[in-house]
Amino acid sequence: MTNEEIRQAVIDILSDISPEEDLENLDDNTPFRDQLSLDSMDVMDIILELRKRYRVNIPEEDYGKLDTMTNTVAYLEPSLKEM
Amino acid sequence: MYDAVIIGAGMSGLAAGIRMAHYDKKVCILERHKMIGGLNSYYRQGGRNYDVGLHALTNYAKKGAKTGPLVRLLRHLRMKWEELALIPQIGSSVAFPGMRLHFTNDIAHLEAEIRKKFPSQIDGFRRMIGELADYDQLGLGASGGSARQFVSRHLTDPLLIEMLFCPLLFYGGARENDMEFGQFCIMFRSIFLEGFSRPYNGVRLILQKLLDRFKRLGGELRLRSGVRQIVAKDSTARKIILDDGSEIEAKNIVSSAGWRETMNLCQVQQHSPQIPSGQLSFIETISVLDTQPKKFGHEKTIVFYNDSPVFTYKKPQQPVDLRSGVICSPNNFAYDKPLGEGMVRITSLANHDCWVSLDEEAYRLEKHRAYDRAVESAVRFIPDFRRHVIDTDMFTPLTIRRFTGHENGAIYGAPEKKYDGRTHLDNLFVCGTDQGMVGIIGSIVSGITIANKYLLGGNL
Ligand SMILES: Cc1cc2nc3c(=O)[nH]c(=O)nc-3n(C[C@H](O)[C@H](O)[C@H](O)COP(=O)(O)OP(=O)(O)OC[C@H]3O[C@@H](n4cnc5c(N)ncnc54)[C@H](O)[C@@H]3O)c2cc1C
Secondary structure, eight states, X not given: OOHHHHHHHHHHHHHHHOTTSOOTTOOXXXXXXXXXXXXXXXXXXXXXXXXXXXXXXXXXXXXXGGSSXXXXXXXXXXXXXXX | OEEEEEEOOBHHHHHHHHHHHHTTOOEEEEOSSSSSBTTSOEEEXXXXXXXXXXXXXXXXXXXXXXXXHHHHHHHHTTOOHHHHOEEEBSOEEEEETTEEEEEOSSXXXXXXXXXXXXXXXXXHHHHHHHHHHTSOTTOTTOOOSBHHHHHHTTOOOHHHHHHHHHHHHHTTOOSSSOOXXXXXXXXXXXXXXXXXXXXXXXXXXXXXXHHHHHHHTTOEEESSOOEEEEEEETTEEEEEEETXXXXXXXXXXXXXXXXXXXXXXXXXXXXXXXXXOOOOEEEEEEEEESSOGGGGTOOOSEEEEESSSSOOOSOOSSSBOTTEEEEEOTTOBOOSSOOSSEEEEEEEEEOHHHHHTSOHHHHHHHHHHHHHHHHHHHTTTSOOOGGGEEEEEEEOHHHHHHHHOOGGGOTTOOSSOOTTOBOSSTTEEEOSGGGTOOHHHHHHHHHHHHIIIIIXXXXX
Protein backbone atom coordinates (compact mmCIF):
# COMPACT_ATOMS: atom_id res chain seq x y z
CA MET A 1 0.00 0.00 0.00
CA THR A 2 1.15 3.52 -0.68
CA ASN A 3 1.04 6.09 2.08
CA GLU A 4 -1.97 7.64 0.41
CA GLU A 5 -3.75 4.26 0.50
CA ILE A 6 -2.84 3.78 4.13
CA ARG A 7 -4.26 7.19 4.91
CA GLN A 8 -7.47 6.30 3.09
CA ALA A 9 -7.67 3.01 5.00
CA VAL A 10 -7.55 4.92 8.29
CA ILE A 11 -10.15 7.39 7.03
CA ASP A 12 -12.43 4.50 6.05
CA ILE A 13 -12.16 3.05 9.54
CA LEU A 14 -12.82 6.41 11.16
CA SER A 15 -15.89 6.99 9.05
CA ASP A 16 -17.27 3.52 9.84
CA ILE A 17 -16.80 4.13 13.54
CA SER A 18 -18.08 7.69 13.68
CA PRO A 19 -20.01 8.63 10.56
CA GLU A 20 -21.09 11.91 12.13
CA GLU A 21 -17.55 13.33 12.16
CA ASP A 22 -16.27 15.71 9.51
CA LEU A 23 -13.30 13.81 8.09
CA GLU A 24 -12.84 15.84 4.94
CA ASN A 25 -11.29 18.68 6.82
CA LEU A 26 -9.11 16.54 9.02
CA ASP A 27 -5.73 18.10 9.65
CA ASP A 28 -3.06 15.43 9.41
CA ASN A 29 -0.72 17.04 11.89
CA THR A 30 -3.20 17.87 14.64
CA PRO A 31 -3.95 15.12 17.16
CA PHE A 32 -7.15 13.19 16.40
CA ARG A 33 -8.48 13.85 19.84
CA ASP A 34 -8.32 17.63 19.31
CA GLN A 35 -10.45 17.42 16.17
CA LEU A 36 -12.66 14.38 16.68
CA SER A 37 -14.59 13.23 19.71
CA LEU A 38 -12.91 9.89 20.15
CA ASP A 39 -12.57 8.33 23.57
CA SER A 40 -10.29 5.52 24.63
CA MET A 41 -12.84 2.90 23.62
CA ASP A 42 -12.98 4.37 20.11
CA VAL A 43 -9.21 4.35 19.86
CA MET A 44 -9.24 0.70 20.78
CA ASP A 45 -11.89 0.11 18.15
CA ILE A 46 -9.66 1.66 15.49
CA ILE A 47 -6.84 -0.64 16.52
CA LEU A 48 -9.12 -3.67 16.41
CA GLU A 49 -10.29 -2.68 12.93
CA LEU A 50 -6.70 -2.35 11.72
CA ARG A 51 -6.03 -5.83 13.01
CA LYS A 52 -9.19 -7.21 11.45
CA ARG A 53 -8.70 -5.62 8.06
CA TYR A 54 -4.92 -5.60 7.64
CA ARG A 55 -3.65 -8.08 10.23
CA VAL A 56 -1.45 -5.49 11.91
CA ASN A 57 -0.88 -6.08 15.58
CA ILE A 58 -0.30 -2.95 17.57
CA PRO A 59 0.95 -3.50 21.11
CA GLU A 60 -0.67 -1.41 23.80
CA GLU A 61 2.49 0.56 24.54
CA ASP A 62 2.40 1.88 20.96
CA TYR A 63 -1.17 3.27 21.07
CA GLY A 64 0.25 6.68 21.88
CA LYS A 65 2.15 6.73 18.59
CA LEU A 66 -1.13 6.84 16.69
CA ASP A 67 -2.00 10.36 17.83
CA THR A 68 -2.09 12.19 14.48
CA MET A 69 -2.79 11.01 10.94
CA THR A 70 0.79 11.68 9.86
CA ASN A 71 2.19 9.66 12.76
CA THR A 72 -0.33 6.88 12.23
CA VAL A 73 0.57 6.49 8.56
CA ALA A 74 4.27 6.52 9.45
CA TYR A 75 3.70 3.88 12.11
CA LEU A 76 1.71 1.62 9.78
CA GLU A 77 3.95 2.04 6.76
CA PRO A 78 6.47 -0.74 7.53
CA SER A 79 3.67 -3.28 8.13
CA LEU A 80 1.43 -2.25 5.24
CA LYS A 81 3.73 -1.23 2.42
CA GLU A 82 4.06 -4.85 1.21
CA MET A 83 0.29 -5.37 1.08
CA MET B 1 -14.84 -24.69 21.05
CA TYR B 2 -16.32 -21.19 20.95
CA ASP B 3 -14.27 -18.07 21.47
CA ALA B 4 -17.11 -16.83 23.61
CA VAL B 5 -20.41 -18.03 24.93
CA ILE B 6 -22.86 -15.44 26.18
CA ILE B 7 -25.55 -16.36 28.66
CA GLY B 8 -28.76 -14.49 27.92
CA ALA B 9 -30.18 -12.84 24.79
CA GLY B 10 -31.29 -9.64 26.53
CA MET B 11 -30.03 -6.24 25.49
CA SER B 12 -26.60 -6.67 27.07
CA GLY B 13 -26.01 -10.19 25.78
CA LEU B 14 -26.97 -9.26 22.23
CA ALA B 15 -24.69 -6.24 22.31
CA ALA B 16 -21.73 -8.25 23.61
CA GLY B 17 -22.46 -10.86 20.93
CA ILE B 18 -22.43 -8.26 18.16
CA ARG B 19 -19.04 -6.96 19.25
CA MET B 20 -17.56 -10.47 19.26
CA ALA B 21 -19.09 -11.43 15.93
CA HIS B 22 -17.96 -8.17 14.34
CA TYR B 23 -14.39 -9.12 15.14
CA ASP B 24 -14.84 -12.58 13.63
CA LYS B 25 -14.99 -14.44 16.92
CA LYS B 26 -16.91 -17.67 17.07
CA VAL B 27 -19.69 -16.68 19.42
CA CYS B 28 -22.88 -18.27 20.64
CA ILE B 29 -25.65 -16.73 22.73
CA LEU B 30 -27.56 -19.16 24.92
CA GLU B 31 -31.06 -18.08 25.96
CA ARG B 32 -33.35 -20.10 28.19
CA HIS B 33 -36.56 -18.51 27.01
CA LYS B 34 -38.09 -19.12 23.59
CA MET B 35 -37.73 -15.42 22.78
CA ILE B 36 -35.01 -12.84 22.88
CA GLY B 37 -35.19 -9.60 24.87
CA GLY B 38 -35.13 -10.64 28.52
CA LEU B 39 -36.46 -7.80 30.65
CA ASN B 40 -37.23 -5.94 27.48
CA SER B 41 -39.22 -8.08 25.16
CA TYR B 42 -42.55 -8.17 23.43
CA TYR B 43 -45.48 -10.47 22.91
CA ARG B 44 -48.74 -10.73 21.07
CA GLN B 45 -52.01 -11.32 22.80
CA GLY B 46 -55.60 -11.03 21.61
CA GLY B 47 -54.39 -9.73 18.25
CA ARG B 48 -52.37 -6.90 19.81
CA ASN B 49 -48.68 -6.21 20.13
CA TYR B 50 -47.40 -5.48 23.60
CA ASP B 51 -43.97 -4.35 24.71
CA VAL B 52 -42.52 -5.59 27.96
CA GLY B 53 -40.34 -3.09 29.73
CA LEU B 54 -39.91 -0.18 27.43
CA HIS B 55 -41.50 3.00 28.64
CA ALA B 56 -38.86 5.18 27.14
CA LEU B 57 -35.26 5.01 26.17
CA THR B 58 -33.11 7.19 28.37
CA ASN B 59 -29.97 9.02 27.18
CA TYR B 60 -31.58 10.73 24.19
CA ALA B 61 -29.16 12.33 21.75
CA LYS B 62 -30.05 14.24 18.60
CA LYS B 63 -28.82 13.12 15.22
CA GLY B 64 -25.26 14.28 14.74
CA ALA B 65 -24.38 14.28 18.44
CA LYS B 66 -20.83 13.17 19.09
CA THR B 67 -20.75 12.21 22.72
CA GLY B 68 -22.82 10.37 25.30
CA PRO B 69 -23.89 6.79 25.87
CA LEU B 70 -26.25 6.64 22.89
CA VAL B 71 -23.50 7.76 20.53
CA ARG B 72 -21.13 5.24 22.04
CA LEU B 73 -23.70 2.52 21.51
CA LEU B 74 -24.32 3.46 17.88
CA ARG B 75 -20.61 3.64 17.14
CA HIS B 76 -19.69 0.35 18.66
CA LEU B 77 -22.58 -1.48 17.08
CA ARG B 78 -21.91 0.29 13.76
CA MET B 79 -25.48 1.51 13.64
CA LYS B 80 -26.72 4.70 12.08
CA TRP B 81 -28.76 7.10 14.15
CA GLU B 82 -31.56 6.71 11.57
CA GLU B 83 -31.83 3.00 12.29
CA LEU B 84 -33.37 3.72 15.67
CA ALA B 85 -34.89 7.02 14.57
CA LEU B 86 -35.62 7.99 18.16
CA ILE B 87 -38.55 10.28 18.72
CA PRO B 88 -38.10 12.58 21.72
CA GLN B 89 -40.62 12.82 24.53
CA ILE B 90 -43.19 15.61 24.68
CA GLY B 91 -42.66 16.31 28.36
CA SER B 92 -42.81 14.51 31.68
CA SER B 93 -43.46 15.44 35.27
CA VAL B 94 -42.94 14.48 38.86
CA ALA B 95 -46.18 14.90 40.78
CA PHE B 96 -46.30 15.15 44.57
CA PRO B 97 -49.16 16.55 46.66
CA GLY B 98 -49.45 20.23 45.83
CA MET B 99 -46.33 20.32 43.71
CA ARG B 100 -45.46 19.37 40.15
CA LEU B 101 -42.10 19.63 38.42
CA HIS B 102 -42.17 19.41 34.64
CA PHE B 103 -39.16 18.42 32.60
CA THR B 104 -38.21 17.76 29.00
CA ASN B 105 -35.03 16.70 27.24
CA ASP B 106 -33.72 20.23 27.73
CA ILE B 107 -32.37 20.71 31.26
CA ALA B 108 -33.07 24.46 31.01
CA HIS B 109 -36.75 23.59 31.35
CA LEU B 110 -36.25 21.81 34.68
CA GLU B 111 -33.97 24.60 35.89
CA ALA B 112 -36.69 27.15 35.15
CA GLU B 113 -39.19 25.03 37.07
CA ILE B 114 -36.90 24.87 40.08
CA ARG B 115 -36.16 28.58 39.91
CA LYS B 116 -39.89 29.24 39.98
CA LYS B 117 -41.03 26.63 42.49
CA PHE B 118 -37.96 26.23 44.72
CA PRO B 119 -36.18 29.59 44.32
CA SER B 120 -33.82 29.03 47.24
CA GLN B 121 -32.52 25.82 45.65
CA ILE B 122 -31.58 26.88 42.15
CA ASP B 123 -27.96 27.76 42.86
CA GLY B 124 -27.35 24.48 44.65
CA PHE B 125 -29.07 22.61 41.84
CA ARG B 126 -26.80 24.18 39.21
CA ARG B 127 -23.73 23.46 41.33
CA MET B 128 -24.80 19.86 41.71
CA ILE B 129 -25.21 19.43 37.96
CA GLY B 130 -21.76 20.87 37.39
CA GLU B 131 -20.26 18.39 39.76
CA LEU B 132 -21.93 15.29 38.49
CA ALA B 133 -21.45 16.09 34.83
CA ASP B 134 -17.77 15.38 35.35
CA TYR B 135 -18.44 11.91 36.52
CA ASP B 136 -17.12 9.18 34.23
CA GLN B 137 -19.93 7.55 32.28
CA LEU B 138 -18.28 4.25 31.64
CA GLY B 139 -19.30 2.67 34.87
CA LEU B 140 -16.06 0.72 35.11
CA GLY B 141 -14.40 1.63 38.37
CA ALA B 142 -17.29 3.68 39.71
CA SER B 143 -17.16 4.73 43.32
CA GLY B 144 -19.63 3.82 46.05
CA GLY B 145 -20.95 6.24 48.62
CA SER B 146 -24.46 7.51 49.18
CA ALA B 147 -26.19 9.66 46.60
CA ARG B 148 -28.37 11.23 49.30
CA GLN B 149 -25.26 12.49 51.07
CA PHE B 150 -23.99 13.99 47.84
CA VAL B 151 -27.31 15.66 47.07
CA SER B 152 -27.67 17.07 50.58
CA ARG B 153 -24.41 18.92 50.11
CA HIS B 154 -26.15 20.96 47.40
CA LEU B 155 -29.87 20.95 48.17
CA THR B 156 -31.68 21.60 51.42
CA ASP B 157 -35.39 21.44 50.57
CA PRO B 158 -36.52 17.91 51.46
CA LEU B 159 -39.46 18.01 49.03
CA LEU B 160 -37.25 18.88 46.07
CA ILE B 161 -34.80 16.14 47.03
CA GLU B 162 -37.60 13.57 47.16
CA MET B 163 -38.99 14.74 43.85
CA LEU B 164 -35.63 14.42 42.13
CA PHE B 165 -34.93 10.99 43.57
CA CYS B 166 -38.34 9.64 42.59
CA PRO B 167 -37.74 9.18 38.83
CA LEU B 168 -34.15 8.09 39.33
CA LEU B 169 -35.07 5.38 41.80
CA PHE B 170 -38.00 4.16 39.74
CA TYR B 171 -35.86 3.88 36.62
CA GLY B 172 -32.75 2.44 38.12
CA GLY B 173 -32.82 1.98 41.88
CA ALA B 174 -31.43 -1.32 43.01
CA ARG B 175 -31.24 -0.25 46.67
CA GLU B 176 -33.98 0.77 49.03
CA ASN B 177 -34.43 4.55 49.31
CA ASP B 178 -30.91 5.47 48.25
CA MET B 179 -28.53 4.97 45.37
CA GLU B 180 -24.86 4.52 45.05
CA PHE B 181 -23.29 7.83 44.07
CA GLY B 182 -22.01 6.48 40.75
CA GLN B 183 -25.40 5.05 39.91
CA PHE B 184 -27.02 8.37 40.75
CA CYS B 185 -24.76 10.24 38.32
CA ILE B 186 -25.50 7.78 35.55
CA MET B 187 -29.25 7.95 36.16
CA PHE B 188 -29.40 11.71 36.62
CA ARG B 189 -27.63 12.25 33.35
CA SER B 190 -29.67 9.67 31.49
CA ILE B 191 -33.03 11.07 32.61
CA PHE B 192 -32.63 14.79 33.32
CA LEU B 193 -29.66 15.83 31.18
CA GLU B 194 -30.25 13.64 28.13
CA GLY B 195 -33.84 12.52 28.48
CA PHE B 196 -36.47 10.24 27.05
CA SER B 197 -37.25 9.02 23.58
CA ARG B 198 -38.80 6.03 21.85
CA PRO B 199 -38.58 4.46 18.43
CA TYR B 200 -41.94 4.56 16.67
CA ASN B 201 -42.14 0.77 16.64
CA GLY B 202 -41.04 0.32 20.22
CA VAL B 203 -38.84 -2.41 21.58
CA ARG B 204 -39.44 -4.73 18.62
CA LEU B 205 -37.47 -2.44 16.42
CA ILE B 206 -34.49 -2.33 18.76
CA LEU B 207 -34.39 -6.07 19.25
CA GLN B 208 -34.85 -6.78 15.58
CA LYS B 209 -31.95 -4.50 14.69
CA LEU B 210 -29.69 -6.13 17.26
CA LEU B 211 -30.63 -9.64 16.22
CA ASP B 212 -30.26 -8.93 12.49
CA ARG B 213 -26.86 -7.45 13.04
CA PHE B 214 -25.72 -10.35 15.20
CA LYS B 215 -26.87 -12.96 12.71
CA ARG B 216 -25.56 -11.14 9.66
CA LEU B 217 -22.14 -11.10 11.31
CA GLY B 218 -22.28 -14.87 11.70
CA GLY B 219 -23.25 -15.07 15.36
CA GLU B 220 -25.15 -18.09 16.59
CA LEU B 221 -28.24 -17.81 18.80
CA ARG B 222 -29.76 -20.79 20.59
CA LEU B 223 -33.16 -20.26 22.13
CA ARG B 224 -34.66 -22.67 24.68
CA SER B 225 -31.09 -23.34 25.77
CA GLY B 226 -30.83 -22.53 29.43
CA VAL B 227 -27.51 -22.86 31.19
CA ARG B 228 -27.72 -25.14 34.22
CA GLN B 229 -24.13 -25.08 35.35
CA ILE B 230 -20.73 -23.55 34.71
CA VAL B 231 -18.04 -26.10 35.49
CA ALA B 232 -14.68 -24.72 36.60
CA LYS B 233 -11.33 -26.25 37.33
CA ASP B 234 -8.75 -24.26 39.24
CA SER B 235 -9.70 -20.68 38.46
CA THR B 236 -10.93 -21.21 34.91
CA ALA B 237 -14.39 -22.05 33.59
CA ARG B 238 -14.03 -25.23 31.52
CA LYS B 239 -17.47 -26.01 30.23
CA ILE B 240 -21.13 -25.13 30.32
CA ILE B 241 -23.85 -27.66 30.98
CA LEU B 242 -27.25 -26.87 29.50
CA ASP B 243 -30.65 -27.69 30.97
CA ASP B 244 -30.93 -30.69 28.63
CA GLY B 245 -27.59 -32.04 29.85
CA SER B 246 -25.58 -31.23 26.73
CA GLU B 247 -22.19 -29.60 27.16
CA ILE B 248 -20.48 -26.65 25.48
CA GLU B 249 -16.91 -25.42 25.69
CA ALA B 250 -15.79 -21.84 25.34
CA LYS B 251 -12.65 -19.84 25.89
CA ASN B 252 -14.62 -17.08 27.57
CA ILE B 253 -18.06 -16.77 29.10
CA VAL B 254 -20.04 -13.58 29.56
CA SER B 255 -23.16 -13.87 31.67
CA SER B 256 -26.04 -11.43 31.71
CA ALA B 257 -28.08 -13.58 34.08
CA GLY B 258 -27.22 -11.41 37.10
CA TRP B 259 -24.41 -11.67 39.66
CA ARG B 260 -25.96 -14.02 42.18
CA GLU B 261 -27.68 -15.97 39.44
CA THR B 262 -24.31 -16.48 37.75
CA MET B 263 -22.64 -17.47 41.01
CA ASN B 264 -25.40 -20.02 41.48
CA LEU B 265 -24.57 -21.47 38.06
CA CYS B 266 -20.99 -21.87 39.28
CA GLN B 267 -22.34 -23.43 42.45
CA VAL B 268 -20.08 -21.33 44.60
CA GLN B 269 -21.77 -20.52 47.86
CA GLN B 270 -18.78 -18.69 49.27
CA HIS B 271 -18.99 -15.95 46.63
CA SER B 272 -22.68 -15.26 46.49
CA PRO B 273 -23.54 -14.32 50.08
CA GLN B 274 -21.26 -11.30 49.80
CA ILE B 275 -23.82 -9.55 47.67
CA PRO B 276 -27.34 -9.51 49.06
CA SER B 277 -30.13 -10.17 46.60
CA GLY B 278 -32.13 -7.37 45.05
CA GLN B 279 -35.55 -6.88 46.61
CA LEU B 280 -37.15 -4.28 44.42
CA SER B 281 -39.70 -5.53 42.00
CA PHE B 282 -42.70 -4.10 40.23
CA ILE B 283 -46.07 -4.76 38.75
CA GLU B 284 -47.14 -3.18 35.54
CA THR B 285 -50.67 -2.66 34.28
CA ILE B 286 -51.31 -2.06 30.62
CA SER B 287 -54.54 -0.42 29.48
CA VAL B 288 -55.41 -0.27 25.80
CA LEU B 289 -57.67 2.68 25.02
CA ASP B 290 -60.27 3.49 22.38
CA THR B 291 -58.73 6.91 21.86
CA GLN B 292 -55.43 8.78 21.97
CA PRO B 293 -54.59 10.00 25.50
CA LYS B 294 -54.39 13.63 24.42
CA LYS B 295 -58.09 13.46 23.47
CA PHE B 296 -58.96 13.28 27.17
CA GLY B 297 -56.34 15.78 28.20
CA HIS B 298 -53.37 13.57 29.02
CA GLU B 299 -50.33 14.80 27.12
CA LYS B 300 -47.45 13.96 29.42
CA THR B 301 -45.01 11.30 28.29
CA ILE B 302 -44.26 10.01 31.77
CA VAL B 303 -45.64 11.02 35.15
CA PHE B 304 -43.84 9.89 38.30
CA TYR B 305 -46.23 10.25 41.22
CA ASN B 306 -46.19 9.95 44.97
CA ASP B 307 -49.08 10.79 47.27
CA SER B 308 -47.16 12.16 50.25
CA PRO B 309 -44.20 14.53 50.74
CA VAL B 310 -41.85 11.62 51.46
CA PHE B 311 -41.17 9.06 48.77
CA THR B 312 -40.67 5.53 50.05
CA TYR B 313 -38.77 3.32 47.66
CA LYS B 314 -38.83 0.01 49.48
CA LYS B 315 -40.09 -3.49 49.08
CA PRO B 316 -43.72 -3.15 50.24
CA GLN B 317 -45.27 -5.42 52.86
CA GLN B 318 -48.32 -5.99 50.67
CA PRO B 319 -48.49 -7.16 47.03
CA VAL B 320 -48.37 -3.63 45.61
CA ASP B 321 -47.39 -0.22 47.00
CA LEU B 322 -50.18 1.95 45.68
CA ARG B 323 -48.84 5.22 47.07
CA SER B 324 -46.51 5.86 44.18
CA GLY B 325 -45.91 4.82 40.61
CA VAL B 326 -44.97 5.65 37.06
CA ILE B 327 -47.53 6.39 34.36
CA CYS B 328 -46.30 6.13 30.81
CA SER B 329 -48.13 6.66 27.61
CA PRO B 330 -46.21 5.47 24.54
CA ASN B 331 -48.46 7.74 22.48
CA ASN B 332 -47.03 10.90 24.01
CA PHE B 333 -43.83 11.22 22.04
CA ALA B 334 -43.36 13.76 19.25
CA TYR B 335 -44.21 11.40 16.37
CA ASP B 336 -45.16 12.63 12.90
CA LYS B 337 -48.14 10.31 12.85
CA PRO B 338 -49.90 8.99 15.95
CA LEU B 339 -49.54 5.39 17.13
CA GLY B 340 -52.42 3.16 16.15
CA GLU B 341 -54.01 2.79 19.57
CA GLY B 342 -53.92 4.68 22.82
CA MET B 343 -52.20 3.05 25.75
CA VAL B 344 -51.41 3.79 29.37
CA ARG B 345 -48.94 1.75 31.37
CA ILE B 346 -48.67 2.06 35.13
CA THR B 347 -45.81 0.63 37.17
CA SER B 348 -45.69 0.37 40.95
CA LEU B 349 -43.45 -1.26 43.52
CA ALA B 350 -44.45 -4.81 44.38
CA ASN B 351 -43.53 -7.57 46.78
CA HIS B 352 -42.27 -10.68 45.02
CA ASP B 353 -42.87 -13.03 47.96
CA CYS B 354 -46.54 -12.06 48.25
CA TRP B 355 -47.15 -12.87 44.61
CA VAL B 356 -45.26 -16.15 44.73
CA SER B 357 -47.19 -17.40 47.75
CA LEU B 358 -50.55 -17.29 45.92
CA ASP B 359 -52.07 -20.38 44.31
CA GLU B 360 -53.17 -20.12 40.71
CA GLU B 361 -56.71 -18.96 41.38
CA ALA B 362 -55.68 -16.47 44.07
CA TYR B 363 -52.94 -15.13 41.80
CA ARG B 364 -55.44 -14.50 39.02
CA LEU B 365 -57.80 -12.70 41.40
CA GLU B 366 -55.03 -10.65 42.94
CA LYS B 367 -53.96 -9.54 39.47
CA HIS B 368 -57.44 -8.18 38.77
CA ARG B 369 -57.55 -6.46 42.13
CA ALA B 370 -54.10 -4.95 41.67
CA TYR B 371 -54.99 -3.71 38.20
CA ASP B 372 -58.07 -1.91 39.49
CA ARG B 373 -56.33 -0.40 42.46
CA ALA B 374 -53.20 0.69 40.59
CA VAL B 375 -55.30 2.48 37.99
CA GLU B 376 -57.50 4.01 40.69
CA SER B 377 -54.39 5.34 42.41
CA ALA B 378 -52.87 6.71 39.22
CA VAL B 379 -55.93 8.64 38.07
CA ARG B 380 -55.43 10.93 41.04
CA PHE B 381 -52.53 12.36 39.04
CA ILE B 382 -53.71 12.20 35.41
CA PRO B 383 -57.17 12.52 33.85
CA ASP B 384 -59.36 9.49 34.52
CA PHE B 385 -59.12 7.28 31.43
CA ARG B 386 -61.09 4.30 32.69
CA ARG B 387 -64.10 4.73 30.45
CA HIS B 388 -61.81 4.42 27.41
CA VAL B 389 -60.28 1.07 28.32
CA ILE B 390 -60.92 -1.68 25.76
CA ASP B 391 -58.33 -4.25 26.75
CA THR B 392 -55.91 -4.82 29.59
CA ASP B 393 -52.93 -6.88 30.56
CA MET B 394 -50.71 -6.96 33.56
CA PHE B 395 -47.52 -8.51 34.83
CA THR B 396 -46.14 -9.14 38.27
CA PRO B 397 -42.78 -9.94 39.92
CA LEU B 398 -43.54 -13.57 39.26
CA THR B 399 -43.83 -12.91 35.52
CA ILE B 400 -40.45 -11.19 35.55
CA ARG B 401 -38.77 -14.02 37.40
CA ARG B 402 -40.36 -16.67 35.24
CA PHE B 403 -39.26 -15.12 31.96
CA THR B 404 -35.89 -13.67 32.88
CA GLY B 405 -34.65 -15.74 35.82
CA HIS B 406 -33.85 -12.64 37.90
CA GLU B 407 -34.05 -13.52 41.62
CA ASN B 408 -37.09 -11.95 43.32
CA GLY B 409 -38.09 -10.44 39.98
CA ALA B 410 -35.60 -7.69 40.81
CA ILE B 411 -35.44 -5.70 37.59
CA TYR B 412 -32.44 -3.63 38.63
CA GLY B 413 -30.62 -6.56 40.14
CA ALA B 414 -28.50 -6.66 43.26
CA PRO B 415 -28.00 -3.58 45.47
CA GLU B 416 -24.24 -3.69 44.97
CA LYS B 417 -22.76 -3.62 41.51
CA LYS B 418 -19.73 -5.35 40.05
CA TYR B 419 -18.46 -2.47 38.00
CA ASP B 420 -15.38 -4.22 36.72
CA GLY B 421 -17.41 -7.21 35.50
CA ARG B 422 -14.91 -9.73 36.82
CA THR B 423 -15.66 -12.88 38.77
CA HIS B 424 -13.61 -15.41 40.73
CA LEU B 425 -12.92 -17.20 37.43
CA ASP B 426 -10.45 -15.64 35.04
CA ASN B 427 -12.55 -16.28 31.92
CA LEU B 428 -16.04 -15.58 33.28
CA PHE B 429 -17.44 -12.05 33.23
CA VAL B 430 -20.78 -10.48 34.03
CA CYS B 431 -22.51 -7.84 31.97
CA GLY B 432 -25.88 -6.10 32.11
CA THR B 433 -27.82 -5.05 35.14
CA ASP B 434 -25.43 -6.29 37.82
CA GLN B 435 -22.39 -4.78 36.15
CA GLY B 436 -23.95 -1.48 37.13
CA MET B 437 -25.54 -0.22 33.96
CA VAL B 438 -29.31 -0.42 34.07
CA GLY B 439 -31.97 0.36 31.56
CA ILE B 440 -31.91 -0.42 27.89
CA ILE B 441 -29.14 1.93 26.85
CA GLY B 442 -27.16 1.12 29.98
CA SER B 443 -27.29 -2.61 29.47
CA ILE B 444 -26.33 -2.36 25.80
CA VAL B 445 -23.35 -0.18 26.74
CA SER B 446 -22.49 -2.72 29.42
CA GLY B 447 -22.38 -5.60 26.94
CA ILE B 448 -20.19 -3.55 24.62
CA THR B 449 -17.84 -2.46 27.40
CA ILE B 450 -17.29 -5.92 28.84
CA ALA B 451 -16.68 -7.46 25.41
CA ASN B 452 -14.22 -4.69 24.52
CA LYS B 453 -12.35 -4.72 27.75
CA TYR B 454 -11.91 -8.40 28.40
CA LEU B 455 -12.62 -10.32 25.23
CA LEU B 456 -11.32 -8.10 22.46
CA GLY B 457 -8.65 -5.98 24.07
CA GLY B 458 -5.15 -7.00 24.91
CA ASN B 459 -3.47 -10.06 23.48
CA LEU B 460 -5.81 -11.98 21.24
C1 LIG C 1 -41.49 -3.46 33.54
C2 LIG C 1 -40.17 -2.97 33.09
C3 LIG C 1 -40.06 -1.69 32.60
C4 LIG C 1 -38.84 -1.20 32.16
N1 LIG C 1 -38.81 0.04 31.60
C5 LIG C 1 -37.66 0.49 31.06
C6 LIG C 1 -37.63 1.72 30.34
O1 LIG C 1 -38.65 2.36 30.16
N2 LIG C 1 -36.46 2.18 29.86
C7 LIG C 1 -35.31 1.46 30.03
O2 LIG C 1 -34.26 1.90 29.56
N3 LIG C 1 -35.30 0.29 30.69
C8 LIG C 1 -36.45 -0.21 31.20
N4 LIG C 1 -36.45 -1.41 31.86
C9 LIG C 1 -35.15 -2.02 32.22
C10 LIG C 1 -34.52 -2.77 31.08
O3 LIG C 1 -35.49 -3.64 30.56
C11 LIG C 1 -33.37 -3.62 31.62
O4 LIG C 1 -32.50 -2.82 32.35
C12 LIG C 1 -32.56 -4.28 30.51
O5 LIG C 1 -33.40 -4.87 29.56
C13 LIG C 1 -31.65 -5.31 31.15
O6 LIG C 1 -30.97 -6.05 30.17
P1 LIG C 1 -29.94 -7.18 30.58
O7 LIG C 1 -29.37 -7.66 29.32
O8 LIG C 1 -29.04 -6.68 31.62
O9 LIG C 1 -30.76 -8.32 31.33
P2 LIG C 1 -31.92 -9.27 30.82
O10 LIG C 1 -32.80 -8.60 29.88
O11 LIG C 1 -32.55 -9.83 32.04
O12 LIG C 1 -31.17 -10.42 30.06
C14 LIG C 1 -30.78 -11.61 30.67
C15 LIG C 1 -31.22 -12.78 29.79
O13 LIG C 1 -30.58 -13.95 30.28
C16 LIG C 1 -31.46 -15.02 30.21
N5 LIG C 1 -31.02 -16.01 31.18
C17 LIG C 1 -31.02 -15.88 32.53
N6 LIG C 1 -30.50 -17.00 33.09
C18 LIG C 1 -30.17 -17.83 32.07
C19 LIG C 1 -29.57 -19.11 32.02
N7 LIG C 1 -29.20 -19.76 33.12
N8 LIG C 1 -29.36 -19.67 30.80
C20 LIG C 1 -29.71 -19.00 29.66
N9 LIG C 1 -30.27 -17.78 29.67
C21 LIG C 1 -30.49 -17.21 30.86
C22 LIG C 1 -32.81 -14.43 30.52
O14 LIG C 1 -33.85 -15.23 30.02
C23 LIG C 1 -32.70 -13.07 29.82
O15 LIG C 1 -33.17 -13.15 28.49
C24 LIG C 1 -37.67 -1.97 32.27
C25 LIG C 1 -37.79 -3.28 32.76
C26 LIG C 1 -39.01 -3.79 33.13
C27 LIG C 1 -39.12 -5.22 33.55
